[in-house]
Amino acid sequence: MRIIVPIKQVPETNAVRMDETTGTMVREGVEAIVNPLDLYAVETALRLKEAHGGEVIALTMGPAGATKALREAISMGCDGAVLVSHKAFAGSDTWATARVLAQAMRKIGAFDLILCGERATDGDTGQVGPELAAFLDLPVVSYVGAIDGLSNSTLRVRRLVEEGHELLECDLPALLTVVKEIANPRLPTLQGKRRARLASISAWGPEELGVAGEETGLKGSPTRVVKVFRPKIARQCEKLVAADEAGIEAAADRVVAFLKEKVLL
Amino acid sequence: MSEKKHSGVWILAEQHDGRVQRVSHELLARGRGLADARKVELTALILGDRLADAELQELIERGADRIIAVESPALAKFLVEPYAACMLQLLAERRPEIVIAGATSSGRTLMPYVAAKAHAGLTADCTLLEIDPDTGRLLQTRPAIGGNILATIQTPNHLPQMATVRPRSMSPAPRDFRRCGKIERIPAPPAALISRVRHLGFLPSDSTHGVQEADVVVSVGKGIKKGENVALVRPLAETLGAALGASRDAVDRGWMSYPHQVGLSGKTVSPRLYVAIGISGSIQHLAGMQTSETIVAINNDPEAQIFRVADFGIVGDLFEIVPVLTEKIRRAKEGV
Numbered sequence A: 001m002r003i004i005v006p007i008k009q010v011p012e013t014n015a016v017r018m019d020e021t022t023g024t025m026v027r028e029g030v031e032a033i034v035n036p037l038d039l040y041a042v043e044t045a046l047r048l049k050e051a052h053g054g055e056v057i058a059l060t061m062g063p064a065g066a067t068k069a070l071r072e073a074i075s076m077g078c079d080g081a082v083l084v085s086h087k088a089f090a091g092s093d094t095w096a097t098a099r100v101l102a103q104a105m106r107k108i109g110a111f112d113l114i115l116c117g118e119r120a121t122d123g124d125t126g127q128v129g130p131e132l133a134a135f136l137d138l139p140v141v142s143y144v145g146a147i148d149g150l151s152n153s154t155l156r157v158r159r160l161v162e163e164g165h166e167l168l169e170c171d172l173p174a175l176l177t178v179v180k181e182i183a184n185p186r187l188p189t190l191q192g193k194r195r196a197r198l199a200s201i202s203a204w205g206p207e208e209l210g211v212a213g214e215e216t217g218l219k220g221s222p223t224r225v226v227k228v229f230r231p232k233i234a235r236q237c238e239k240l241v242a243a244d245e246a247g248i249e250a251a252a253d254r255v256v257a258f259l260k261e262k263v264l265l
Numbered sequence B: 001m002s003e004k005k006h007s008g009v010w011i012l013a014e015q016h017d018g019r020v021q022r023v024s025h026e027l028l029a030r031g032r033g034l035a036d037a038r039k040v041e042l043t044a045l046i047l048g049d050r051l052a053d054a055e056l057q058e059l060i061e062r063g064a065d066r067i068i069a070v071e072s073p074a075l076a077k078f079l080v081e082p083y084a085a086c087m088l089q090l091l092a093e094r095r096p097e098i099v100i101a102g103a104t105s106s107g108r109t110l111m112p113y114v115a116a117k118a119h120a121g122l123t124a125d126c127t128l129l130e131i132d133p134d135t136g137r138l139l140q141t142r143p144a145i146g147g148n149i150l151a152t153i154q155t156p157n158h159l160p161q162m163a164t165v166r167p168r169s170m171s172p173a174p175r176d177f178r179r180c181g182k183i184e185r186i187p188a189p190p191a192a193l194i195s196r197v198r199h200l201g202f203l204p205s206d207s208t209h210g211v212q213e214a215d216v217v218v219s220v221g222k223g224i225k226k227g228e229n230v231a232l233v234r235p236l237a238e239t240l241g242a243a244l245g246a247s248r249d250a251v252d253r254g255w256m257s258y259p260h261q262v263g264l265s266g267k268t269v270s271p272r273l274y275v276a277i278g279i280s281g282s283i284q285h286l287a288g289m290q291t292s293e294t295i296v297a298i299n300n301d302p303e304a305q306i307f308r309v310a311d312f313g314i315v316g317d318l319f320e321i322v323p324v325l326t327e328k329i330r331r332a333k334e335g336v
Ligand SMILES: Cc1cc2nc3c(=O)[nH]c(=O)nc-3n(C[C@H](O)[C@H](O)[C@H](O)COP(=O)(O)OP(=O)(O)OC[C@H]3O[C@@H](n4cnc5c(N)ncnc54)[C@H](O)[C@@H]3O)c2cc1C
Pocket: A013, A014, B145, B146, B147, B220, B221, B222, B223, B224, B246, B247, B248, B249, B250, B261, B262, B263, B264, B265, B266, B267, B277, B278, B279, B280, B281, B282, B283, B284, B285, B288, B298, B299, B300, B301, B304, B316, B317, B318, B319
């Protein structure tokens, strides 16, 4: 099986702090990591390779520094990696990102499977996977929680939905997006780290991919962020201090009365 | 070129086993507001097999002017390819200017698949949709960067403008039995029904009473100190007929399981009553519950953020307050 895993480099969101006065994100000291949800896709790909043979290629679109994410994928066991990087791609929304990634997939050539993360923790959209499938005209199964088997170019999977799991069968080539429950990502090995350090990673720009500048990046994106603001919160809170027994009694009585007033009891 | 002008607001209604899902009625509430602001028709698009008249009629009673029901046995269950093919054909023929769907497992799969092929802009997981009074364009607001900020997004040059909307981020549109509308049933074009994905079966999950469905939610946070103390809160939840929710800190500590998590990375809830116990009210937690109709908070820190969204706050020790409150509520309930 030839499997491509698109991974994204994201800021470590747990570490994101907001500057309360300016309402902007404090970027200093925020580390760039592989989107944690993409590690599940990498792990799934490696397990399929181990079971059925083949190779796994990691792909990312991002700044030059994103090679770090690709090296991490190689250190886990991926066989190759491709970086898509150029200033023309900056500011891409999910539509423009998926379109460029689709071109890169075509250039990588014959593959059986694309495995995406459920969503990237920075943008949190989960749109790139299904969009990529649409551009490549592939069948897509999202929220895959388990792969049950592979036979004659057909994959049997479980898809996590609101009320349970759908059992589905999917013709290959296909694109899947996977959720956390599918597998526990492995840690890089020492040998893997060495391979990752030595790996040469090709970088493709608009020319290599045959996409015109005005079709990518901010220019090629249908959506625009027009405003960014801090959520404002306001309700009239009736506050009661329940510091002693009498206070607690009084507060509880008041709440009960309030709930009755609101016809909640 | 005399291309037909884009006009009209569409919502994508969802059905399971022929039953229209609640999220569709929430979308009608949003869609009605947008259609009125644009002074256009509100259409509910629904795909399925032999849909009951009553289900479609209810969509009209809750705000739709027109129903387009595309029917075929092949559309009984959600499958991306046939659903997308039918939708793309209709979008090309009828040219709506706005299409919204629920940010559900199917909506979040179908909408990007369609948007990519239709060259449309799509915004995920919106919590607010408005019409820009100057341009008439759709303003789509969603949480970003871990809920720390809200971003408003627009699609200036592409149509339709598409968005998915967080389930439970709005109440369902009320029912008005006098409302009239038109129901169009159309057979699915055979060419659209090809799917390279096939259903083999379904494994239902065993969790029963979810926080999203409940009318009353009682949630616990790190303030309860340890997992055993959930037992202290359980009688209150039972008395109120409430589902139990939790903050992420309570879930991460293993005091409650993930399906109970309320917030940005958990569930959005909008019950009639939300009781927050020992929860500080981080922006991420608020993102999942601030649309609740009534909010009561118990916290020993008078400055806790949770009080900013609460209608009613008790400042004090939850371990002392919860038993007393439970008893009083029980008596009040028995009293009537
Ligand atoms: C990307 C991202 C996504 C997130 N998603 C979510 C999410 O979906 N849901 C979520 O909840 N969080 C989420 N968080 C985490 C969030 O930022 C907070 O860390 C979390 O909500 C805090 O939980 P808490 O209120 O239970 O704990 P704390 O903030 O520690 O609050 C405990 C509260 O209990 C009170 N207390 C203590 N003892 C008592 C007592 N005896 N009596 C009364 N009150 C007492 C304290 O005063 C305090 O206010 C997310 C964070 C990030 C970065």
